[in-house]
Amino acid sequence: MKRFAAVLLPAALFLAAPPVFAQTLTDRLLTLRPQWEAALERGDAISVRQAVEGVLQKEAQSVSPSDYNEMYSLTTVRNFGARAAVLEGDWEAAVAMLQAAGKSAAENAARAQATLGSIQKQHEERLVQWKKEIADQEQRLKGLEAQVGMTEAQLKTRQQLKVALDERKKAIQHSETSLRTIQEILSRLSEDKMLFDKSAAEWNGFIAKEKLEIAQAGSVGQFVVDKLEQVKSDDAKPRFDRLAYGRRLRRLDASNQDCQRFVNGLMGIEDPPETQDTAKPNPQKKT
DSSP: OOOOOOOOOOOOOOOOOOOOSSOOHHHHHHHHHHHHHHHHHHTOHHHHHHHHHHHHHHHTTTSOTTOHHHHHHHHHHHHHHHHHHHHTTOHHHHHHHHHHHHHHHHHHHHHHHHHHHHHHHHHHHHHHHHHHHHHHHHHHHHHHHTSSSOOHHHHHHHHHHHHHHHHHHHHHHHHHHHHHHHHHHHHHHHHHHHHHHHHHHHHHHHHHHHHHHHHHHSSHHHHHHHHHHHHHHOTTSOHHHHHHHHHHHHHHOTTOHHHHHHHHHHHTOOOOOOOOOOOOOOTTOOO
16 A cells, blocks of 8 residues: 655744744744644544644634734644644535645745845845945954054054954854755745645545545545555554555445454544344244
């Protein structure tokens, strides 16, 4: 069986934001993230999907498009929704969530480029100016220190030049660090958009392939039977993948009890004992 691809999960990018009185989505996600990760690890997709839907209903419309911290957190929430949908076997919902995440990621990248791009340009212009000033000041300082027996005024000027040079060098270091940070942010936001689009395309491809295989099998029921045997025998695959695929097959054919038992086994749920007919004495039994 083909390796069950996992949803691409962008790493967190929480950036410094001005303090606010109300708790932001970014703040809430700091608490929700470990809870959702733990739930997915247990195989609990339903609670994560419900929590994600609740957060989106409350937060999606109120997130400011100009706040790239909040927009990034919004795409992260949607990514959790996609992962939970995959784990529940609902690939169509996962695609929809990934597409929504990709759209918000694209909007975030475009707005961040417009906002941070102007800041980036300011830093670059100042660096050119400050480096020229440093070159001039170093030349003046070199000329002063080459003199023998500097006057009191010259000594004072030399000290002022040294202080000014130190301040400018610190400012240059700060601007260079800021430029690197801006580049990392813009690069990351742009990359996230591509990752979400790629994941959505891959899952659409899996759905199309599944439809073709169902047609080749002759029926959904036969497809589920055949595919379940593959999933059961492929025990080297991660539990998340096998559980997600088992639930997908159960979603396709809810009447397949073997599929339900497979999912229960992965979740550590014991099957209820089957009802057995009570043995009755046979009145015609020979003595």
